[in-house]
Amino acid sequence: MSGSNTDWPLWEVFVRSKRGLSHSHAGSLHAPDAAMALRNARDLYTRRGEGVSIWVVPAAAITASSPDEKDPFFEPAADKTYRHPTFYEIPEGVKHL
Amino acid sequence: MTTSTVPTTAALSLADDALVLSHRLGEWIGHAPVLEEEVALANIALDLLGQARFLYSMVGDEDELAYLREERAFRNVQLVEQPNGDFATTIARQLFFSCYQGLLYGELASTDGELAALAARAVKEVAYHQDHAVQWTLRLGDGTPESRIRMQRALDSLWRYSGELFAPVEGLPVEPAALRERWLETVTTVIRQATLTVPDGSDHTPWAAGAGRQGIHTEPFGRMLAEMQHLHRTHPGASW
Numbered sequence: 001m002s003g004s005n006t007d008w009p010l011w012e013v014f015v016r017s018k019r020g021l022s023h024s025h026a027g028s029l030h031a032p033d034a035a036m037a038l039r040n041a042r043d044l045y046t047r048r049g050e051g052v053s054i055w056v057v058p059a060a061a062i063t064a065s066s067p068d069e070k071d072p073f074f075e076p077a078a079d080k081t082y083r084h085p086t087f088y089e090i091p092e093g094v095k096h097l
Numbered sequence: 098m099t100t101s102t103v104p105t106t107a108a109l110s111l112a113d114d115a116l117v118l119s120h121r122l123g124e125w126i127g128h129a130p131v132l133e134e135e136v137a138l139a140n141i142a143l144d145l146l147g148q149a150r151f152l153y154s155m156v157g158d159e160d161e162l163a164y165l166r167e168e169r170a171f172r173n174v175q176l177v178e179q180p181n182g183d184f185a186t187t188i189a190r191q192l193f194f195s196c197y198q199g200l201l202y203g204e205l206a207s208t209d210g211e212l213a214a215l216a217a218r219a220v221k222e223v224a225y226h227q228d229h230a231v232q233w234t235l236r237l238g239d240g241t242p243e244s245r246i247r248m249q250r251a252l253d254s255l256w257r258y259s260g261e262l263f264a265p266v267e268g269l270p271v272e273p274a275a276l277r278e279r280w281l282e283t284v285t286t287v288i289r290q291a292t293l294t295v296p297d298g299s300d301h302t303p304w305a306a307g308a309g310r311q312g313i314h315t316e317p318f319g320r321m322l323a324e325m326q327h328l329h330r331t332h333p334g335a336s337w
Contacts, residue, residue, distance in 0.1 A: 040133040040136075040137065043136050073285055
């Protein structure tokens with residue numbers, strides 16, 4: 001092991017499954033460039049027929065919310081019940097909800 | 098003697114190529130430069146192992162063929178038995194072999210012999226092996242000064258085993274020699290694109306030209322075979 005892994009950027013991998021409508025985060029990997037990241041992702045995350053499409057994104061390009069900001073970000077005022085779609089019934093035959 | 102229409106020598110030749118290369122690639126497990134590449138090489142090894150098993154089962158008993166034959170009974174080309182060397186050597190071996198195997202299976206898939214079924218299935222796998230080898234050849238050749246030196250050295254040192262790929266194989270419905278021009282074109286394009294030089298030396302070993310198909314192998318093959326076969330030979334018929 002030469003430790004060259006540390007020289008390679010980290011990539012986040014998103015896979016769209018056969019039945020899925022959107023890409024979901026599958027994991028991450030190291031690769032020297034985008035083309036190789038895509039190939040590595042194929043080997044690591046789609047070898048058992050899980051996916052039909054792959055996105056790779058440089059991990060550095062992702063802007064993430066910080067754990068410190070969790071409260072103001074993710075705790076909306078609970079008294080605003082109109083924000084929650086609980087006042088109507090879902091008609092039969094509606095898919096993908 | 099088998100009564101089926103399976104061309105035994107041809108099936109064994111292709112199976113031995115796949116098995117021996119699969120074993121060599123498997124030797125990278127635990128030693129690959131990075132984890133991602135280890136998985137890639139192991140995946141390629143498993144594809145090849147699957148091809149070998151399919152072919153062996155056409156001819157006879159898989160275990161007997163893989164584990165109980167002597168060195169001289171193996172029909173693989175000498176290219177696939179060459180040691181892994183550094184990563185560039187492994188990639189050069191992959192480039193030479195996968196370009197050949199891709200062309201061979203492509204032709205074989207459109208014949209109507211027994212081997213066509215395997216070829217049609219495996220041709221997609223091999224396309225990926227070839228892509229993997231091409232991508233790495235480009236990156237190593239056009240990479241750092243060190244990777245460039247190593248990639249050129251690997252191409253040069255394995256070049257003399259490339260000629261044997263096009264030796265005739267008894268019973269094979271495809272004439273390997275007919276693939277040579279397209280192989281050379283593909284490999285030349287990749288090597289040039291990688292800013293490297295196509296080796297200009299002899300493409301076969303003068304002392305054993307094309308002899309792998311006749312059962313003549315290079316010195317490292319014996320040791321590889323010993324490692325591959327010792328468990329089965331120590332515990333014949335053992336099962337999990």
